[in-house]
Amino acid sequence: MSQSSTAADAVKTERNRFAAIVALPEAKGREGLAMTLATTTDMTVDQVKAALASAPTAPAGARAGDSDIGLSIDHGKTQHQNSQSVSAMWDAALTSRGMKLR
Incomplete structure (x- = not known):
């Protein structure tokens, strides 16, 4: 197996890991944490799933930039x-x- 083939396989594996993490049902409401764990750790999908399941979710209907008193416009x-x-x-x-x- 050539180095370029090995590198391509590694990239494909990492992309699949990333896609699996952001698609987890546990990532819903925890998108920021899911993205951080996907991009800054070597955790497996199952490890990330467990970590996400134990983290609090954002309130229903919350959006990025929301605050306790509503949107800051x-x-x-x-x-x-x-x-x-x-x-x-x-x-x-x-x-x-x-x-x-x-």
Whole structure:
């Protein structure tokens, strides 16, 4: 077996692991934790499933950015800053999960 074949098999295995983790019923309401465990650990799907099952879920109907007092909606002059901040936040999130950018 060649090195490229071995690398391709490893990539396929990891993609299948990732897909299995995010598809777990236990990931529903725990998407952030599922993504973190999928991208920053070598845990098996069964190990991640057990960890997710023991974690609390987000309240029904909650969305990213929700707070205890409802959605925080930003209007006006900071909209441009927010779009730049979103890009920076994605860069930070991916980097924190060990993903190399450019």
